[in-house]
Amino acid sequence: MPKPRKAQISLDATPYYHCVSRCVRRAFLCGLDQLTGKSYEHRRGWLENKLLSLPSIFAIEIAAYAIMSNHYHVVLYVDAEQAKNWTDYEVAERWHKLFRGSPVSTKFLQYKVLNDGEKINLDLLITKWRERLQDISWFMRVLNEAIAREANREDQSSGRFWEGRFKSQALLDEKALLACLAYVDLNPVRANMARTPEHSDHTSVKKRYKAAVKTREPNLPENQEKALLSFTGYPNNEQKKGLPVPLTDYLALVDWTGRIVRDDKRGALSNTLSPILDRLCIDQQEWLKLSQGFEKTYKTFAGGSGRMKHISQLLGYQRLRTS
Structure with missing residues (x-):
């Protein structure tokens, strides 16, 4: 039996959560229905616009997102303060x-x-x-109900549009967080919906690329995409809020990973990005495994063994399912 949300979420352990919602009906959330020939591509715009509008109301920010054909991914940051x-x-x-x-x-x-x-x-x-207003369940409820109403109205249908529960993974440390961000941003590349991350429509990584090329100092939070949680630098940065690596390092890492993920772009692993991976104690092969199969690698909680023990004590688990 699934654990209730309150037994899966502890803001004392982490403010970061990876959430996934999937459609329950055959009709697509987005894209082209091969049986009817009808395009639902415009619905990705509905979902993206609604998703990016909610942080102006909730105390929750968007760290990453990718809107696919029959599901979407989003990494949320809960700002309890x-x-x-x-x-x-x-x-x-x-x-x-x-x-x-x-x-x-x-x-x-x-x-x-x-x-x-x-x-x-x-x-x-x-x-x-x-x-x-700081609860990810309410955030996801508001988002999904709005899209379900629009889709049902367009389809002249009724009933459930989404699966009953969205999937949630707590990201307990920097390694899990960064791997999950890359996993989400590279979803369209893995699905052959885009050749490169910067050409992946309706994703956070495309928005970050577009903002970065407009400035000479893309690592400054004020120069980054306003609708998304900023990359503020390394963990010893005095600024508490923000993603823990420079934006340019992250974009380079995603670009490098995307080139290797693509079947027609395979080649020798580069050593140029090792400082980023070294700081997170991840070797290149482990990074590729995480960034290509994050959901399969982890279940409800994602992180190192020390963080797993800590969260199990906080939430009263005897044993955490991690894989």
């Missing part, structure tokens, strides 16, 4: 962008005076909404 610092008004305002809220919260947002009972009710609502 941001949610903690929101005022009550900001929490209510954000929630009302997603749902109707309640008569009490509507009255509060209109700056009307609340009586004592309404204040107690509002406090309870704000506490609940603050938690939900």
